[in-house]
Amino acid sequence: VTLKLLAGEGLAVPRQADADDEAGWHALLAEVGTVVVKPVEGEQGKGISVDLRSAEDVRAAIERARQFCDRVLVEQFCKGEDLRIVVIDHQVVAAAVRRPPEVVGDGRSTVRELIERQSRRRAAATGGESRIPLDAEAARCIAAQGHDLDSVLLPDCRLQVRNTANLHTGGTIHDVTAELH
Structure with a gap:
């Protein structure tokens, strides 16, 4: 929800792909170089993996995230505070x-x-x-x-x-x- 609100106001937001769309997240990884994997629902940082750079790491992170929620996103990693x-x-x-x-x-x-x-x-x-x-x-x-x-x-x-x-x-x-x- 937050991402859509920010994008709607013209702010730059990280690009995303559904983890079930393997071709989509592969393309995203190839283009941006570093991604985050996170469950769509959850709290306390559970199931989130950051700064992933290989398809192998992304696949493993998707499996870990699915322990917390069936729906998982792969998102462009934006370094910062x-x-x-x-x-x-x-x-x-x-x-x-x-x-x-x-x-x-x-x-x-x-x-x-x-x-x-x-x-x-x-x-x-x-x-x-x-x-x-x-x-x-x-x-x-x-x-x-x-x-x-x-x-x-x-x-x-x-x-x-x-x-x-x-x-x-x-x-x-x-x-x-x-x-x-």
Whole structure:
């Protein structure tokens, strides 16, 4: 719905293809180079895969997304920040940037241990609502940066461990209200 409303106002929106239209999403991938796969319905970032560059990765992501909804979209990936703006009575009242989760190396712990440690802290702080899933999407994100779950990061080395910024999957939120123009 949001995409149609924005397009109707003349704003640029990502191109989409239905996952059931294999020729359509192949053509989209070939043209734009990087796509997102997401269930049509859902919440909390479940079933979303970002920054997919091969047909093999897209197929696998479609299967993961179908675990959450039968209807799945393949959409042009548009790199940028995840900015959320709250408007009440035509006035901006808050703005926040969401960022994907990352871990910081200590020179001893594996990436898996760093993720598990951070997930325990986040789960304790949110009543179990926020954990970083150790799933295929996390493994793919980590591998794209030349690491795996058994890698030991150098001290203070930051590693993004998911491509999505959803709070329920370990993303963080940063208030930027004062920075809006």
